Structure formats: structure tokens, C-alpha cells
Amino acid sequence: MISFNYETDFELENEAQYEDWISRIIESEGFDEGEINYIFCDDEYLHKINVEYLDHDTLTDIISFDYTVGNLIQGDIFVSVERVQDNANDFKVSFEEELKRVLSHGVLHYCGYKDKSPEDEALMRSKEEEKMQMFHVEH
Template sequence: MKEGKQVDTINFIFCTDQYLLGLNKKHLNHDTLTDIITFEYNPPGQALLSDIYISIERVRDNAVVFKTSFSHELHRVIFHGVLHLCGYKDKKPEESKLMRFKEEEYLQKWFVPRGTA
């Protein structure tokens, strides 16, 4: 990604809804299902060191809701987590709009479905 960040290590941990819900309750005090939680461990200004937890169940359900493939939705969520590490937020409407724009930008640039050149 061209967002001005250096990467040390980003671990992607694929898990269940229940596992991610437990992390959400414990670390963020949110009692809701989510598709992704990103933990950043590096000191400010240092190369990214992170764990990104992704609920495969949420990704699968969201793919149905948004009428897209599981693979496309998974890639979107992966970019979403990395964009958070790059400083993008999504709590306010204008932040969410920019986040969606950046997700689509990276999906179009990097996601190539199987069987295409």
C-alpha cells in the first residue's frame, strides 16, 4: 500500500464470531459482533506491528448481504484493517465515506479474480 507506512509484521488471524466477540468485549467494551478488530503494537513513527483478527463467519454473512463473493469481501476487510493501521477512521460519516473510497481503490488495484489476467 502507498500510504506512507513501513511494515514490520502484520498477522492476520482468522477466527469465529464468538472468539472475536470475546475480544471486542474484553478490549473495546463492545458487546456486538464485528468482522474485524485491528490491534497496533508499534510505537508511533515505527514500522507497523499488528494483529488483525477477522471473523470468517461475519465475512461470509456480509458477502451475502452486500451481494459479493466471499473472496472479494475478505479482501475488502483485509484492506480495511490495514487502512486503520495507516490512520484512517470510520466512526463519522465523512470518515466512513473516505474509508470506503480507499477500500475500493485498493480492491480495484490489487484484487484480481481467479481466471483473469
């Protein structure tokens, strides 16, 4: 089950479409969907989590806590809407496109993809692109 929670005034326009898309990402990677919570927040909220739980004193667009057991994908994914907007501006893409990249990024981590080395990061980027293309695909 995928749920969307809001700690800021942002709200997804079509939750059902995003929910279906994320489910299909998980399925396309050969995993089963457990409980996944997306929590949309602002920079301040996410910065506090970053400092408190990860000991990182930096702003970030996403923090994910992975509770995956075996093939069952589960976790909490915190997304800073402010950071997504700033990154969209920096990368000269729409807010929606950058949001899809971040939402897919979080769940791809749960599927085992990393992004610490240049090779891993390149694979993660190509997987994000692949999954973003699935958003509008009817099944």
C-alpha cells in the same frame, strides 16, 4: 512481515498473493511494513475479544490492535470468517471481495484512516475500493 494465523478451519488459498498485496497497500500509503498478524477466527472467538478487550457486546467482522510506531506499521488484525461470509451475502458480493475489503480495512486503520464520522467512513470506503483494485495488479 505479514503472517496469517488460523483459529478456525478457514485457510487463505494464496497467502503469498495476499501478503504481497498488503505490503503494496502499506507502501502505497508511504509507510514501512513491520510485523502484521492476521488471525482468522469465528464469531464466537471474535465476540469474546470484543467483550474482553473493548467492552463491546456485539458481533463484528474485524478487530485490530494497532502497535504502529512512527512510520512502521504493526499490529494484530482479527477477522471473523463467519461475519465476512454473512456480510458478503448481505451486500451481494463474493466472499473473496468482502474478505479483501476487510483485510485492506484493517491495514488502512494503521495508516491513519478512521471510520467513525460519515466523512471519514466515505474516505475509508474509497480507499478500500482503491486498494482492492491493486490486488490483481502485477508490478
